[in-house]
Amino acid sequence: MTARIERPLSPHMQVYRWTLTMALSIVHRATGIALYFGTLLLAWWLIAAASGPAAYGHVQAFTGSIIGRLIVFGYTWALMHHMLSGIRHFVWDLGYGFKANEREALTWGALIGGIVLTVLIWIIAYAIGGGR
Numbered sequence: 001m002t003a004r005i006e007r008p009l010s011p012h013m014q015v016y017r018w019t020l021t022m023a024l025s026i027v028h029r030a031t032g033i034a035l036y037f038g039t040l041l042l043a044w045w046l047i048a049a050a051s052g053p054a055a056y057g058h059v060q061a062f063t064g065s066i067i068g069r070l071i072v073f074g075y076t077w078a079l080m081h082h083m084l085s086g087i088r089h090f091v092w093d094l095g096y097g098f099k100a101n102e103r104e105a106l107t108w109g110a111l112i113g114g115i116v117l118t119v120l121i122w123i124i125a126y127a128i129g130g131g132r
Contacts, residue, residue, distance in 0.1 A: 021107045028085040031078040038075035076121055081114030 016022065045063070048055040062068045088106045091097045097106050 020111070021103055024085060024107050024111060028082060028089070031082040031085070034074070034078040035082060038071075038078060041071065041075065073118070073122065077114060077118040080117040080121070081110065084110040084113045084117075 041063075045059050048059040063072055088097070088110045091106060097103060
C-alpha cells in the first residue's frame with residue numbers, strides 16, 4: 001500500500017488578503033457581463049429608432065422612467081469603468097505598473113475615473129437637453 005502524500009492546498013479566496021486591485025479585477029469581469037445586457041438595451045433603442053415613432057416612443061418611455069434612468073446610468077458607469085480598467089490591464093500587458101504604488105494608482109484611477117466620467121457624461125447630456 002502506498003503512503004498518501006500530503007500536498008499543499010491551492011490558495012483560494014479565503015486565503016488571500018483582499019486588496020482593491022483584486023476587487024476591481026472582479027468588478028472588471030462583472031462590468032463586462034453587464035455590458036452584454038446593456039447592449040441589448042442599446043440594440044432595442046436602435047431598432048426602435050429605425051422602426052418609427054411609436055416604437056421609439058416606447059423605448060423613450062422606458063428609459064425616461066426612474067428604473068430606466070438607473071439602468072442607463074449603470075450601463076454608462078459599467079462602460080466607463082470597463083474601459084478604464086481595460087486600459088489598466090493594457091498598461092500591465094505592456095509590462096508597466098507592477099510596483100505596489102503604481103498598481104494602487106492605476107486601480108484608484110480606474111475606480112475614480114469611471115465614476116467621474118459617468119457623472120460628467122450625464123451632466124453634459126442634461127446640459128445639452130438630452131435629459132428632458
